[in-house]
Amino acid sequence: xxxxxxxxxxxxxxxEKDMVLKNIDLTIHSGExxxxxxxxxxxxxxxxxxxxxxxLPSEGEVQVSGLDTKNSSEIWKIRxxxxxxxxxxxxxxxxxxxxxxxxxxxxxxxxxxxxxxQRIDLALQQVSMTSFKDYEPHRLSxxxxxxxxxxxxxxxxxxxxxxxxxxxxxxxxxxxELLATTKALHDEGFTIVGITHDLEESLQADRVIVxxxxxxxxxxxxxxxxxxxxxxxxxxLDVPFSVEMAHRLREKGVPVPEGIWQREELVExxxxxx
Amino acid sequence: xxxxxNGLKHTYAQGTPFERHALGPIDLQLPSGSFTxxxxxxxxxxxxxxxxxxxxxxxxxxxxxxxxxxxxxxGKAPLRDLRRKVxxxxxxxxxxxxxxxxxKDIAFGPTNFDFPPELVHTRVKEAMAFVGLDYDxxxxxxxxxxxxxxxxxxxxxxxxxxxxxxVVLDEPTAGLDPQGKREILQRLYKLHKAxxxxxxxxxxxxEDAARYADRIIVMKDGGIVLDGTPTEVxxxxxxxxxxxxxxxxxxxxxxxxxxNLESPLPTNIFQIEELEKExxxxxxxxxxxx
Numbered sequence: 001x002x003x004x005x006x007x008x009x010x011x012x013x014x015x016e017k018d019m020v021l022k023n024i025d026l027t028i029h030s031g032e033x034x035x036x037x038x039x040x041x042x043x044x045x046x047x048x049x050x051x052x053x054x055x056l057p058s059e060g061e062v063q064v065s066g067l068d069t070k071n072s073s074e075i076w077k078i079r080x081x082x083x084x085x086x087x088x089x090x091x092x093x094x095x096x097x098x099x100x101x102x103x104x105x106x107x108x109x110x111x112x113x114x115x116x117x118q119r120i121d122l123a124l125q126q127v128s129m130t131s132f133k134d135y136e137p138h139r140l141s142x143x144x145x146x147x148x149x150x151x152x153x154x155x156x157x158x159x160x161x162x163x164x165x166x167x168x169x170x171x172x173x174x175x176x177e178l179l180a181t182t183k184a185l186h187d188e189g190f191t192i193v194g195i196t197h198d199l200e201e202s203l204q205a206d207r208v209i210v211x212x213x214x215x216x217x218x219x220x221x222x223x224x225x226x227x228x229x230x231x232x233x234x235x236x237l238d239v240p241f242s243v244e245m246a247h248r249l250r251e252k253g254v255p256v257p258e259g260i261w262q263r264e265e266l267v268e269x270x271x272x273x274x
Numbered sequence: 275x276x277x278x279x280n281g282l283k284h285t286y287a288q289g290t291p292f293e294r295h296a297l298g299p300i301d302l303q304l305p306s307g308s309f310t311x312x313x314x315x316x317x318x319x320x321x322x323x324x325x326x327x328x329x330x331x332x333x334x335x336x337x338x339x340x341x342x343x344x345x346x347x348x349g350k351a352p353l354r355d356l357r358r359k360v361x362x363x364x365x366x367x368x369x370x371x372x373x374x375x376x377x378k379d380i381a382f383g384p385t386n387f388d389f390p391p392e393l394v395h396t397r398v399k400e401a402m403a404f405v406g407l408d409y410d411x412x413x414x415x416x417x418x419x420x421x422x423x424x425x426x427x428x429x430x431x432x433x434x435x436x437x438x439x440x441v442v443l444d445e446p447t448a449g450l451d452p453q454g455k456r457e458i459l460q461r462l463y464k465l466h467k468a469x470x471x472x473x474x475x476x477x478x479x480x481e482d483a484a485r486y487a488d489r490i491i492v493m494k495d496g497g498i499v500l501d502g503t504p505t506e507v508x509x510x511x512x513x514x515x516x517x518x519x520x521x522x523x524x525x526x527x528x529x530x531x532x533x534n535l536e537s538p539l540p541t542n543i544f545q546i547e548e549l550e551k552e553x554x555x556x557x558x559x560x561x562x563x564x
Contacts, residue, residue: 039451041421087449142316168449169365171316171478173518197451236453241523241546248550254557263527271534274556 001029004159004191005051005082010060012046012214020046022214024060030159033192035202035222038211039236044195047211048164051193052082065159080109082160083153087168089145090138092152098124098140099133102151109156123154126188127181143174147181160191167198179204199240210235223261242266275359275439275472277304277327281336284322288334297322297496299336309466309473311483314493315518320476323493324442327474328360329353341439358387361438365445367429368422376402376420377413380431387436394435401431404465406457423454430458434465440472441465447482459486480522484508484544492517505542524549 007026013019020043028034028051038044049055050062053069065081067074086092095101102120111119124130127147132140137148146166153161163182167175175198183204186192194201202208208225210218212235218225226232226239229247233239239247246260246269254273260266283298297319304310312320325331326338329345338345341359345351364370373379380401384394402409405427412420417428426446433441443462447455463486466473477483483490483504490507492500494517500507508514508525521529524544532538543549 040423040454165449171518172520173315176518197449236451238452241527245527245546245550245553248546249553249557252550252554254554263530267527267530267534270531270553270557274531274535274553274560 001031003027004030004032004065006063007047007050008061008063010050010057010062012043012050012055012058019058020214021050021057024214024216026209026216028160028191028193030191031186031189033186033194033204033206034209035194035196035205035207036209036211037196037202037237038217042211042235043214044211045164048084048162048193048195051160051162052079052084054084076108080156081158082162083156083158084162084164085146085149085153085166087165089142089149089169092145092149093137096136097133098129098135098137098148098151101137101148102155105152105156119155119157120151123151126154126185127151141174142170143177146170146174146178150181150185154185158190160193161185162193162195164195165197166194167196167201199238203240210237223259226261227259275341276306276339277302277440277472278339279303279326279336280339282323282326282333282338283335284326284331285334295496298333300498302491302498304472304474306472307470308489309463309475309487310489310491311475311477311487312491312493313477313480313483313519318493319496320493321444322496324362324444324474324476327440327442328357328362330362354387358436359439361433361436361441363430363433363441363443363446365448367433367446368417368425371417371425371428374416375414376407376417376428379417379428380435383432383436397435397437398431401435404434405431405461407431423450426450426458430462437469438471439469440474442474442476444476445478446475447479455482480508480520481524481544484522484525492519503542504544509541 005028007024010021010024011019012021036044036047046055050057053075056070062069064078067078069078093101095104099120102123103116106116106119124133127150129144129147129151132144137145167178170178179201182192196202203222205222207219208222209216210225217235218228218231226243229239229244242260242263246256246266249256256269279300279302282300284296286294286296314320326333327340329351332345333347335347340356343351343356371379373382377398380398381394384397399409407427417425447458459482475487487504490504491498492507500510508521511521514521522544524546525541528539528541528543539552543552
């Protein structure tokens with residue numbers, strides 16, 4: 001896997017404020033599905049906004065496909081490589097129809113008309129929104145709006161899509177829609193970075209990073225990270241229900257093996273014990 | 275404070291080409307001191323319904339009786355009095371903060387209702403204590419410079435400072451980290467008990483609905499489709515899934531386990547501590563027999 005985004009000893013502070021990020025070293029590889037979790041104020045959104053130069057490091061550097069985000073002449077290339085889907089689906093629309101909205105980002109790229117049309121059609125298809133192309137964005141559901149926002153990014157042909165708490169304002173159905181879309185895009189080869197409070201979302205990832213007070217506190221596969229119950233709870237985070245229940249029973253002397261992870265595993269094991 | 279809803283219907287933009295029937299007919303009674311969760315997809319009518327409870331919307335037909343105030347399509351209900359008694363906490367309430375300091379923001383409601391200054395001061399202090407914000411540390415800060423969780427608490431304090439008798443919470447914890455969520459809900463629940471509020475919680479989170487509410491109402495297409503205790507409502511797993519709603523994780527787990535058990539576990543357990551106890555008891559008694 002090729003390194004795509006590299007954080008090299010990155011620190012960040014807003015003017016006259018405390019450090020939000022401290023000495024972050026992080027490499028995100030091509031094709032990876034990475035989830036970043038952490039309490040409110042842990043620095044995870046700041047980290048996300050560094051990935052396409054929306055924020056620039058106070059110290060250290062961020063490289064995207066070998067380009068330094070501080071290099072302002074490369075910033076458009078960087079933003080075409082890394083797109084961010086934000087939290088509030090209503091704050092991301094600029095055009096009167098879904099189609100025009102997806103076209104908006106392309107209009108500054110100087111592409112031939114045919115190619116624009118081709119890209120828009122494909123992007124809408126990738127998020128299953130083709131039949132809504134003439135809709136006014138505000139008539140869509142939350143999940144549909146977020147999918148249109150993704151299409152706008154896809155039309156730019158990015159390599160990385162960052163989801164910055166993109167499901168937190170959606171209802172359960174919208175959340176499922178968006179998670180399915182995310183997974184499909186990852187399967188197509190896109191690199192996915194998800195910032196989230198949602199456990200189910202983080203379980204889909206190849207790698208989970210736990211942020212705490214501007215530093216990376218823990219990282220590894222979801223299986224590895226979510227076994228650290230105490231470390232997570234100390235950082236105001238939850239663990240999956242099955243992991244927590246297995247841990248509680250073990251503590252009380254019920255012989256539940258270590259490393260239980262999925263609901264089915266715990267059910268299987270308890271069934272023999274009850 | 276009790277709420278009675280009789281034959282409530284609401285149509286948006288009535289008499290225009292954009293006319294849209296959004297709600298009803300709804301008949302509903304919420305007794306004083308009850309805690310009701312309302313769940314349902316976006317667009318199912320939840321927000322339209324709750325906006326009738328303090329007169330933000332008037333019914334197109336039917337009536338709502340909140341305490342001793344009756345709201346009808348044409349009537350002139352004393353809404354000012356109603357709005358002091360019914361606290362509405364909207365989604366992302368931090369977007370509604372606007373004053374220069376935390377103290378001024380929380381004092382805005384009571385001042386507007388002409389509370390005497392000493393009373394305003396007491397209420398602000400009390401409300402800040404309730405939501406866990408230190409008065410001296412926060413009173414002079416700009417609300418807009420606080421963290422998301424702190425801003426949400428300021429917004430909550432603004433509602434609490436009016437000492438409402440009924441509280442309507444619309445997704446009060448969206449966007450907060452797991453511990454922030456728990457903290458806020460536990461504080462609200464404590465207040466619900468202590469102040470004998472009639473509480474309505476609109477939520478997408480089935481865990482929260484199951485944990486705190488004594489009654490759950492499920493809405494779809496502007497109507498009430500399910501209404502009962504958490505145990506009753508979550509026993510309708512097929513209907514809920516068809517509506518795109520989930521069961522609480524703990525209920526899914528119990529149901530999965532019950533498939534393999536001779537004597538099934540009760541499905542009215544919604545707290546992990548309680549389920550742990552039940553499982554331990556069974557494991558021990560079986561272990562003892564061996």
